[in-house]
């Protein structure tokens with residue numbers, strides 16, 4: 520059937536608001552029905568599952584030929600086709616959600632012909648709605664956002680996640696902190712890849728990089744960062760590989776290059792959470 524991006528966007532925004540309500544109704548609960556997934560720090564809750572079901576059930580009812588790549592029902596296939604494909608993280612920052620730490624979001628992108636057309640990241644607890652349509656700019660609660668444009672590490676607030684129990688991942692994280700701290704303004708981690716990317720997009724931070732993500736953590740952020748004038752690439756330089764689990768976003772090409780020159784790297788060898 521015919522592509523109608525305006526319609527898809529309206530349908531999505533409506534569902535995202537409903538998803539936000541579900542997150543807010545449950546984030547303060549002390550009984551979230553938590554299960555472990557790939558490791559003892561990788562969780563899913565009944566709310567992750569309920570939000571994903573809300574989104575997939577409603578979108579597929581209205582657009583039966585659309586495809587999904589969604590965290591809690593992922594087939595493991597590393598393939599993005601030309602078909603309209605919704606890439607969904609029902610709760611990015613599940614660890615935060617489990618702890619009632621108010622930095623969780625729903626993150627959704629729509630790709631058509633492998634090109635991101637719609638990106639939405641919503642933190643319902645802080646009422647921050649980041650949106651982008653290809654070619655139309657990026658917005659926070661309806662107001663246009665822009666990266667800071669800064670170029671030098673000496674003026675940068677850098678975001679990276681400091682978690683991970685795998686010894687090699689820990690070595691890389693510790694090493695990067697040691698390398699960066701003396702050169703930059705500061706280091707921050709929100710515990711959500713999507714919200715970290717959103718912070719760079721709105722100019723609140725200069726860069727974010729990570730080595731063990733999944734496509735649904737970064738799919739909406741990709742369009743939001745580029746529409747906000749930022750760059751996205753592989754953390755070793757070169758084009759973003761969407762299934763590689765690795766990402767770097769920055770306020771400018773120069774900022775990205777300065778980081779790439781400095782950081783040490785981690786290449787995940789399994790599909791688990793590190």
Ligand code: LIP
Nearest residue numbers: 610611612613614680710711712
């Ligand atoms: C999480 C990320 C977090 C990252 C974790 C994990 P989830 O997503 O957003 O920043 O460090 O590896 O992927 O599991 O909460 O959707």
